[in-house]
Amino acid sequence: MTLTPSHAANASPDEIAGRIFSSLINAMELFCVYVGDRLGFYRTLHEHGPATAPEVAERAGTNERYTREWLEQQASAGFLACDNPEAAADERRFRLPDGFGAVFVDPESLIGGASVAQILVGTVAPLPELLEAFRTGDGVPYANFGKDMHEGQARVNRPALTHLLAQEWIAAMPDVDARLRADPPARVADIGMGQGWSSIALARAYPKAQVDGFDLDEASVTAARENVRAAGVEDRVAMHARDAGDPDLAGQYDFALAVECVHDMSDPVAVLSAMRRLVGPGGTVLIVDERVPDAFAPNGDEVERMMYGFSVLHCLPVGMVDKPSVETGTVMRRPTFRRYAEQAGFSQIDELPVEHDTFRFYRLTG
Numbered sequence: 001m002t003l004t005p006s007h008a009a010n011a012s013p014d015e016i017a018g019r020i021f022s023s024l025i026n027a028m029e030l031f032c033v034y035v036g037d038r039l040g041f042y043r044t045l046h047e048h049g050p051a052t053a054p055e056v057a058e059r060a061g062t063n064e065r066y067t068r069e070w071l072e073q074q075a076s077a078g079f080l081a082c083d084n085p086e087a088a089a090d091e092r093r094f095r096l097p098d099g100f101g102a103v104f105v106d107p108e109s110l111i112g113g114a115s116v117a118q119i120l121v122g123t124v125a126p127l128p129e130l131l132e133a134f135r136t137g138d139g140v141p142y143a144n145f146g147k148d149m150h151e152g153q154a155r156v157n158r159p160a161l162t163h164l165l166a167q168e169w170i171a172a173m174p175d176v177d178a179r180l181r182a183d184p185p186a187r188v189a190d191i192g193m194g195q196g197w198s199s200i201a202l203a204r205a206y207p208k209a210q211v212d213g214f215d216l217d218e219a220s221v222t223a224a225r226e227n228v229r230a231a232g233v234e235d236r237v238a239m240h241a242r243d244a245g246d247p248d249l250a251g252q253y254d255f256a257l258a259v260e261c262v263h264d265m266s267d268p269v270a271v272l273s274a275m276r277r278l279v280g281p282g283g284t285v286l287i288v289d290e291r292v293p294d295a296f297a298p299n300g301d302e303v304e305r306m307m308y309g310f311s312v313l314h315c316l317p318v319g320m321v322d323k324p325s326v327e328t329g330t331v332m333r334r335p336t337f338r339r340y341a342e343q344a345g346f347s348q349i350d351e352l353p354v355e356h357d358t359f360r361f362y363r364l365t366g
């Protein structure tokens, strides 16, 4: 992913209008990516090669006319190629250009794009409820965002968890990496694991480790259990529907982590305290959360703008369901997180020297 550092400050009204028009096109193209992803159009083109609208419709089990419109829209957007645009409508052959499977089909690709479309659709699912929440100050429960949000979130992070969690992030803590490989088998607590890809990645990277995942959302835990079974690691990975802030949460773990979820929590200090308790004195906790600047400023860079979008539409309302709430939102800045970690009793807060476009890595001990 390439991120531009910032967009122009002090733009003219015409430029802002132009930006909004471009956003309309981009947003609609993302919704059309969602259509192709959910209906299996990209997959059929990837598996069977170039095809006409009747062929794609036949393979995907969809209506021919709708399918042709989608294929033409995709070619117009530059997402698909059409080798014979002059041919009669039903004879035009569309194909996924070389390498585009990594964007639209491969679930473990670090340049995956279909997951982004799904999370966008999930994010806007409860918009009427969101407007009401703005008026009342109530939250919008994570469950109400539905399957596209939960699955989209899991799919967006799965590639990084699969390829980077053990290989780069934990590798940046050689003592933890060594413990996870050693005997007696290490125990790991994966807090807010959603659909379980972090737990699965850990079990695969560390064949001796035993992982317990804890997440509040029942639907996510059910999906996580299915993913764990499909990955063949159910003998070492258990998924629990549990509030990680529960003071009764007990156990002795060698390592605890929480990926992209502390900013969603109404009481992050309770959860961080529980994590500190779970790993005991000298144990290590890893918090992976958003890489945003230390202070607010207008005309943010692309990461900040994306995080504010998720915050307004999803994370802040999710974090305002349980009262009282610290009301963090997605844009959890470094000083805010450090305060939570200190209040939870951690004496040492280090940042791992790991490069990542959107994540920052806090190692907590003490």
Ligand SMILES: C[S@@+](CC[C@H](N)C(=O)[O-])C[C@H]1O[C@@H](n2cnc3c(N)ncnc32)[C@H](O)[C@@H]1O
Pocket (backbone or CB within 6 Å): 142, 153, 154, 157, 191, 192, 193, 194, 195, 198, 214, 215, 216, 217, 220, 242, 243, 244, 245, 258, 259, 260, 261, 264, 265, 266, 271
């Ligand atoms: C943005 S999702 C991240 C899921 C997963 N870690 C990932 O990277 O895909 C946040 C998750 O934190 C969970 N969560 C929030 N508060 C929690 C709490 N107090 N205890 C356990 N899980 C919690 C939510 O249910 C949700 O699955």
